[in-house]
Amino acid sequence: MSDISIKSRFASWILVFALAGAGLFFTAPTLLAKTPVYDRGELLSMDSQSCGSKENGGKTVAGEILGTDSEKQTTEQVLCQDYVLQSDRIVYHIRPKDEKHAVLLPVGNAVEFRLTKTSLFLRDPESGEKEREYVVVSMRPRTDVSSARAASPTAAATDGSAEQKP
DSSP, rough: HHHHHHHHHHHHOOOHHHHHHHHHHHHHHHHSSSSOEEEEEEEEEEEEEEEEEEEEEEEEEEEHHOOOOOOOOEEEEEEEEEEEEEEEEEEEEEEOOOGGGGGOOTTTTTEEEOSSSSSSSEEEEETTTTEEEEEEEEEEEEHHHHHHHHHHHHHHHHHSSOOOOO
């Protein structure tokens, strides 16, 4: 009888481990998926910048054959939205990657963004919209933050770079 109880205990342990393994199998992808970490920034301004031109020629196949086409071309300047995004240490100039479906952003409001190797993804936490992809045109460090840190006596003391006099 003890042989049967050992087999039943062994079978129950195998069942417990199988269920635990199946649970890990189904929840592991959600545990391993990285949730993006967003930085906070403020949209300071939006300007329209020239980002190319669009030419429209008047030539057609029928006009070429009949000789009625003229060499008239119209050139139209294309404007792109150029935003200034300020984070705690860097000022970014960004443009929408998808210029055909560009959305106006709330200038003066706080936004959340994340950087990847090639793009900046931005979302407005107040509107709850999806994140949109932007191209970083330029970025530069904020001078007001670095000069404030250098002038602060506590920053020099925590830096360890301050000379100690005997």
